[in-house]
Amino acid sequence: MEISFSQKLTELEPAFYPRSIAVVGASGNREKPSNRFLQALLDAKFKGEVYAVNPNHSEVLGVKTYPTLSSIPQRIDYVICCIPSKSILAFLEDCTAAGVKIVQMFTAGFSESETPEGIELETEIVRQAHKGGFRIIGPNCIGVHNTEINMPYGISGLIGKSGTIAFLSQSGGVADTLLKSGFRRGIHFSKMVSFGNGCDLDCLDFLEYFTLDPCTRIIGIYLEGIKEGQRLFRLLRSVASHKPVVLWRGGRTKVGSEAAHSHTAALTSCYEVWSALSNQTGIIRMESGEEMADVLLALQYLKGFTGHNVAYISGLWDGGGGDAVSSADMLTSMGLELPRFSPWTEKHLRALLPPAGSIFRNPLDMGSSGYRPDILFHTLEIVDADPLIDLIMIQMHIDDLLTDLGSGSTAAIISTVIRFSKGQHKPVIIISTPGVPQYERWTLEGKLADVGIPVYASTERAACSIASVIRRNMRAL
Amino acid sequence: MEISFSQKLTELEPAFYPRSIAVVGASGNREKPSNRFLQALLDAKFKGEVYAVNPNHSEVLGVKTYPTLSSIPQRIDYVICCIPSKSILAFLEDCTAAGVKIVQMFTAGFSESETPEGIELETEIVRQAHKGGFRIIGPNCIGVHNTEINMPYGISGLIGKSGTIAFLSQSGGVADTLLKSGFRRGIHFSKMVSFGNGCDLDCLDFLEYFTLDPCTRIIGIYLEGIKEGQRLFRLLRSVASHKPVVLWRGGRTKVGSEAAHSHTAALTSCYEVWSALSNQTGIIRMESGEEMADVLLALQYLKGFTGHNVAYISGLWDGGGGDAVSSADMLTSMGLELPRFSPWTEKHLRALLPPAGSIFRNPLDMGSSGYRPDILFHTLEIVDADPLIDLIMIQMHIDDLLTDLGSGSTAAIISTVIRFSKGQHKPVIIISTPGVPQYERWTLEGKLADVGIPVYASTERAACSIASVIRRNMRAL
Numbered sequence: 044m045e046i047s048f049s050q051k052l053t054e055l056e057p058a059f060y061p062r063s064i065a066v067v068g069a070s071g072n073r074e075k076p077s078n079r080f081l082q083a084l085l086d087a088k089f090k091g092e093v094y095a096v097n098p099n100h101s102e103v104l105g106v107k108t109y110p111t112l113s114s115i116p117q118r119i120d121y122v123i124c125c126i127p128s129k130s131i132l133a134f135l136e137d138c139t140a141a142g143v144k145i146v147q148m149f150t151a152g153f154s155e156s157e158t159p160e161g162i163e164l165e166t167e168i169v170r171q172a173h174k175g176g177f178r179i180i181g182p183n184c185i186g187v188h189n190t191e192i193n194m195p196y197g198i199s200g201l202i203g204k205s206g207t208i209a210f211l212s213q214s215g216g217v218a219d220t221l222l223k224s225g226f227r228r229g230i231h232f233s234k235m236v237s238f239g240n241g242c243d244l245d246c247l248d249f250l251e252y253f254t255l256d257p258c259t260r261i262i263g264i265y266l267e268g269i270k271e272g273q274r275l276f277r278l279l280r281s282v283a284s285h286k287p288v289v290l291w292r293g294g295r296t297k298v299g300s301e302a303a304h305s306h307t308a309a310l311t312s313c314y315e316v317w318s319a320l321s322n323q324t325g326i327i328r329m330e331s332g333e334e335m336a337d338v339l340l341a342l343q344y345l346k347g348f349t350g351h352n353v354a355y356i357s358g359l360w361d362g363g364g365g366d367a368v369s370s371a372d373m374l375t376s377m378g379l380e381l382p383r384f385s386p387w388t389e390k391h392l393r394a395l396l397p398p399a400g401s402i403f404r405n406p407l408d409m410g411s412s413g414y415r416p417d418i419l420f421h422t423l424e425i426v427d428a429d430p431l432i433d434l435i436m437i438q439m440h441i442d443d444l445l446t447d448l449g450s451g452s453t454a455a456i457i458s459t460v461i462r463f464s465k466g467q468h469k470p471v472i473i474i475s476t477p478g479v480p481q482y483e484r485w486t487l488e489g490k491l492a493d494v495g496i497p498v499y500a501s502t503e504r505a506a507c508s509i510a511s512v513i514r515r516n517m518r519a520l
Numbered sequence: 521m522e523i524s525f526s527q528k529l530t531e532l533e534p535a536f537y538p539r540s541i542a543v544v545g546a547s548g549n550r551e552k553p554s555n556r557f558l559q560a561l562l563d564a565k566f567k568g569e570v571y572a573v574n575p576n577h578s579e580v581l582g583v584k585t586y587p588t589l590s591s592i593p594q595r596i597d598y599v600i601c602c603i604p605s606k607s608i609l610a611f612l613e614d615c616t617a618a619g620v621k622i623v624q625m626f627t628a629g630f631s632e633s634e635t636p637e638g639i640e641l642e643t644e645i646v647r648q649a650h651k652g653g654f655r656i657i658g659p660n661c662i663g664v665h666n667t668e669i670n671m672p673y674g675i676s677g678l679i680g681k682s683g684t685i686a687f688l689s690q691s692g693g694v695a696d697t698l699l700k701s702g703f704r705r706g707i708h709f710s711k712m713v714s715f716g717n718g719c720d721l722d723c724l725d726f727l728e729y730f731t732l733d734p735c736t737r738i739i740g741i742y743l744e745g746i747k748e749g750q751r752l753f754r755l756l757r758s759v760a761s762h763k764p765v766v767l768w769r770g771g772r773t774k775v776g777s778e779a780a781h782s783h784t785a786a787l788t789s790c791y792e793v794w795s796a797l798s799n800q801t802g803i804i805r806m807e808s809g810e811e812m813a814d815v816l817l818a819l820q821y822l823k824g825f826t827g828h829n830v831a832y833i834s835g836l837w838d839g840g841g842g843d844a845v846s847s848a849d850m851l852t853s854m855g856l857e858l859p860r861f862s863p864w865t866e867k868h869l870r871a872l873l874p875p876a877g878s879i880f881r882n883p884l885d886m887g888s889s890g891y892r893p894d895i896l897f898h899t900l901e902i903v904d905a906d907p908l909i910d911l912i913m914i915q916m917h918i919d920d921l922l923t924d925l926g927s928g929s930t931a932a933i934i935s936t937v938i939r940f941s942k943g944q945h946k947p948v949i950i951i952s953t954p955g956v957p958q959y960e961r962w963t964l965e966g967k968l969a970d971v972g973i974p975v976y977a978s979t980e981r982a983a984c985s986i987a988s989v990i991r992r993n994m995r996a997l
Binding site: 127128150151152156183185197198199201212213214215216217218219220223224226227265267291293294295296297298299301302303305306307330331332333357358361362363364365366367368369371372373374375376380381398399400402403404405406408440442443446447476477478479480482485500501502503 | 605628633660662674676689690691692693694696701703704742744768770771772776778779780782783807808809810834838839841842843844845846848849851853858876879880881882885887917919920923924953955956959978979980
């Protein structure tokens with residue numbers, strides 16, 4: 044009884060574009076999750092109606108509060124439920140009476156508890172939902188985030204710039220970490236959903252939705268278990284050809300898989316199923332949150348990009364030779380190329396840069412002269428003009444620049460790169476290896492992120508991500 | 521004509537414990553390397569005499585300045601030379617006349633330039649050194665750093681706490697990055713040396729010295745090429761059995777190797793030689809600066825440690841389930857174990873932590889209750905008492921704690937871990953995955969580093985480093 048794709052878009056409309064949200068159980072006690080969910084909706088300035096449900100209050104955090112869902116005069120699209128699992132059945136009756144569309148259950152204590160009662164209760168809530176005409180996200184989850192309508196992710200009121208990446212995650216924490224680390228790096232999400240145990244709506248539903256969602260161009264997935272392997276396989280193969288999909292599977296080892304069962308009651312599948320998923324569907328597979336963030340950033344930036352030829356530039360300030368040598372190792376061992384510059388390029392670089400301490404082949408070591416904005420800009424122009432080069436990578440050591448040269452000079456270097464990138468140039472990627480921590484580093488990296496220039500903490504991480512993206516883009520041609 | 525080990529210690533005494541240093545070419549122009557070297561000696565409060573040499577000044581940056589080395593009344597142990605390569609021969613005559621011991625040549629433009637003149641000039645300076653009775657470090661290098669006598673590394677006046685790690689590097693920049701990133705992480709160095717082209721003193725000399733140096737317990741090496749493979753092999757095999765050695769080889773790929781030749785004139789050797797080096801000598805091999813820092817930190821902390829059994833704790837504040845699952849994957853796939861807790865441990869954890877949202881096996885998810893210092897401390901005590909556990913790893917998300925709970929509560933959590941670690945407990949390792957950047961994170965991570973608790977940015981990086989160290993320690997038993 045599969046429903047059609049376009050039906051899925053309509054069916055999940057109240058999950059991703061709710062006009063009204065009610066938080067059940069909010070009491071004003073700031074330590075309780077219900078209040079944190081409510082506060083986040085207020086902080087984020089959610090573009091819809093917000094209500095609280097609590098029989099003992101008429102107002103919580105300044106929000107009009109009703110004793111039940113069914114006593115709210117407006118129809119409620121999306122309910123956030125944080126009440127204990129023992130009171131859940133009475134609550135679901137209220138949901139039915141009120142005619143709500145989506146119930147997101149933060150509440151835990153179901154099948155993931157591995158107790159007969161928890162397992163039975165989970166079966167029962169699904170039965171109630173089907174009977175009552177609403178759908179459940181969860182239980183044991185954080186639910187939906189939609190930047191477009193200022194619908195915050197769970198208990199944090201943070202709303203980033205609307206982007207094109209949808210992330211669906213069995214774990215609420217994994218999505219939260221990605222969202223927060225992505226915030227400073229300019230990884231922009233369209234939507235997110237964490238679905239925990241996925242007892243009703245699950246991975247396949249959300250994946251179908253994101254496949255059709257016009258705001259979503261890239262899909263990231265963190266998954267601990269699958270229920271319908273064949274359907275997922277077919278779906279991934281069909282999605283991956285037109286939207287890049289990055290999949291991180293938690294629970295791939297024995298201990299991880301046992302933990303996954305206690306976490307989201309996931310039945311992690313055998314190795315063969317997962318291998319087939321990545322090898323035959325064209326998805327990108329990752330094995331950590333860092334890798335996931337890195338590759339989503341590269342996908343966002345290098346849309347359809349298939350160029351393999353990287354120019355690596357180091358030595359802006361202090362010795363760049365070791366960076367040049369070791370980065371050449373990392374880039375080429377990932378399958379990228381560092382072609383030797385054309386004679387024209389080398390000639391012009393030799394005329395511009397100091398003869399001693401520089402390396403004029405590619406990788407280029409600027410011999411500590413690149414901290415001068417004029418020289419840096421001119422170097423970028425020369426390298427950009429080289430027909431053998433597709434992409435420019437610059438090792439900046441922003442912490443070190445700030446430590447040694449101070450704010451003004453470092454900001455001028457960053458502005459130079461930004462000014463260059465605004466011309467009709469080849470893509471620029473910045474490496475900023477951490478040094479003695481300088482807070483201004485975040486500000487400057489933020490400026491780069493704001494204009495869409497990706498920043499990586501090491502050449503290794505950049506190389507790995509870019510190579511994955513280029514491989515994917517080649518395959519999708 | 522190999523000299524004996526103890527002779528090496530005496531011979532290199534003026535390199536690592538100079539009583540007097542002269543900077544040749546300093547003029548007061550702050551942009552010039554000579555002045556930056558001189559300023560760094562002053563900033564670091566070098567425990568010895570400092571002189572400048574410049575015929576046109578009697579004082580530079582407040583330092584007594586002489587026209588030549590030979591006109592300085594005191595005998596000079598260590599000379600820092602930043603003058604252009606064309607004036608180098610006259611300068612070396614002055615070195616001979618003055619009876620200096622060590623000449624560190626920052627000056628570049630020798631064999632790494634790949635020109636006949638550069639190559640010939642390098643041969644000539646070695647000839648002059650042998651004739652004049654002094655040794656050369658470099659050319660094209662940053663030279664020696666010794667924390668014990670406040671001898672700074674190159675042009676930065678930064679002096680960290682004296683430690684037990686010696687780092688020898690063909691690249692000045694690689695050593696600089698390691699020093700700076702290590703500064704905030706509590707990676708403490710005894711000595712460092714970057715030797716560039718290594719035309720006279722080279723890797724083998726410094727490795728012999730560090731092997732004997734009583735202040736050095738751990739040796740890190742960044743190397744782009746080797747001249748005497750058999751000698752290096754024998755030496756590494758003999759050192760590695762009593763001092764851990766970590767080797768990162770730059771120039772392992774074709775393009776990297778070509779860049780290495782332009783960087784330090786290194787003749788990178790074939791793959792087979794390097795494989796033999798790591799497989800048969802018991803050294804730890806790394807392929808990036810991040811990995812080098814990570815593993816040095818683990819070596820410093822886990823002296824002789826061979827325990828494989830990790831307890832992983834997550835869920836201090838928000839959802840720790842995904843962290844638990846994915847970290848179990850990362851730790852076990854690196855060969856570490858996460859044994860299930862003993863029944864006693866599980867019983868006590870169940871009595872302490874919230875029933876819903878927690879995972880009571882190992883990995884442990886504290887179900888968002890670990891932000892309370894009393895509960896965290898008690899949990900650590902319970903886990904510590906489990907005889908199946910050797911090492912405790914805690915996922916803290918310090919950025920997120922600061923964002924959500926503020927400074928005071930986060931500092932209290934950090935203090936709890938520090939207080940726990942001060943008891944007679946099992947080693948603790950902290951994971952602090954970056955979130956929305958908070959500057960206080962560095963302060964708090966610094967507090968952990970100050971008491972010797974290692975902090976890693978991801979479980980993956982911690983797992984990889986710890987596993988390498990344990991494998992090495994097992995082998996050295």
